[in-house]
Amino acid sequence: MKGNEALAEAAIRAGCRCYFGYPITPQTEIAAYMAKRMPKEGRVFLQAESEIAAINMVLGAASAGVRAMTSSSSPGISLKSEGVSYIAGSDLPCVIINVQRGGPGLGGIQPSQSDYWQATKALGHGDFQLLVYAPSSVQEMVDMVIKAFDNADKYRMPAMILADGLLGQMMEPVSFPEIQNNQTYKPWATNGHGNKRPHNIINSLFLQADQLEKLNFERFKRYEIVKEECPEAETYMTEDADIIVAAYGAVARIAKSAVHRAREMGIKAGLVRPITLWPFPSEIIKKSTENAKSILVTEMSMGQMVDDIKLAVECKIPVHFYGRTGGVVPTPDEVLNEIKKLGGAQ
């Protein structure tokens, strides 16, 4: 199945009741799939007039207490940032898909990872975070969207799948897990009080500074729990590795084959792959690189993950970078060359 379609099907199985979107390459298959399937399931598909409207429709549906999702690609995600900030500030759960393409500006339509900073540091104004999952296979597109819905509900925060054009278009066999329960009890929802409870208010406005501060403190306390419970990373041949490649998403697959080839050549290489980009799996990265001599970060960006890796290893070992950008996908050979350079230097 195609990555984008598998993700859409998984969202439906995860109980997504409302999907709102606006066409943009390379994620349009998600909207097309939803348009076909959602009405047949008695659910909502709506093509909005803009990404701004789509994310605000998500805000409305999430307020009503149902699982809601939107998908887009880089320029469209920028338009959603206002709504995402309101969603976070109102403690609403939802799922946002970004199938990244090259930027800045209109950029290109080829795969990219250059929205890492936006997703993990600043998807909107104010103090807030999103859960960010980075799948690296079609199967993970499926598994992560289910997890994203569950954890968004659990922690009452927006969750993002940060994919890229490569994963979106890739065809791979997938299996869909049995889902037992895809609904969460939401006593806070504005779904009509039925004269049975006091009225609920969904709101992000707090004019008293100390009240707003208190809510931000509380939200960040919740984030501390997320940081404890959610970080995920894959480690591969890191135990005895001298040089460890750090890569996520589709690039991690390329890096993995470079690591294989390096091993065949006698270079002790390994791979660490962040699966959650926020919370960043710093502990796992730190542990798995303890005995390494250096790290090579490789991304389809100008090195947006490098600082997070440096912080994770507390700058104790050199962190190098090799990246392609603008939609250019690095080849295993290119990554292998970098590994060889670093391996040879030791």
Next chain:
Amino acid sequence: MAVVFEKPKSLIDTAMHYCPGCTHGIIHRLICEVIDEMGIEGDTIGVCPVGCSVMAYDYFACDMIEAPHGRAPAVATGVKRALPDKYVFTYQGDGDLAAIGTAETVHSATRGENIVVIFVNNTIYGMTGGQMAPTTIPGQITQTTPYGRDTKTAGFPVKICEMLSALDGVALAQRTSVDSVPHIRETKNAIRKAFDNQKNNRGFSIVEILSTCPTNWGLTPVESMERLRTECIPYFPLGVYKDITETEEKK
């Protein structure tokens, strides 16, 4: 003793933050009277975006959502699509609905979104201290039109009811005012009609209400009512711009 006049049940008994003489309060009350009459408080969700009425969630006893500036119709769309059996209304200012939120307004209208939009047109940005709104009347002095709105540079006011009545998805587009008792009655009837339309799945209903902003108009409450009559109503004529129930009856 017989009680002849009461606060509507769905209007929360609390002090409002509106300025003296501001007609936001009257409009709140009219909406709540309709909600009470229809007995739908428990089934209603209100959406109030940024503007002087941003804190209306403290006044309406039904479930309430505070929306980003201009986005209330999109938020309301999300709620209504998720909960088609509930009543959903938005309460928006002129800056909100006719400037920053124009796209959301036009597209929720043209989709025939089955919601009620209460549009409070006070020809000014009240909350931010009295700047030009899309509805500011030519010649009107505001903070950002200190010499009066000059149509050569600032263009012309947006006439929402006239515009939206051209869209097929619209069930009701009516402009009213709250300057007098008859007009207040008319406003209430329009709001009732809008909610009835929602009940009968007729589509998008908008009630544009010409309203005062004594504070930023620099007028007393009495003078403000006078301005509604002498300046606002002539520029924004009251009336039913579209009502599909009327055309249905004629058929």
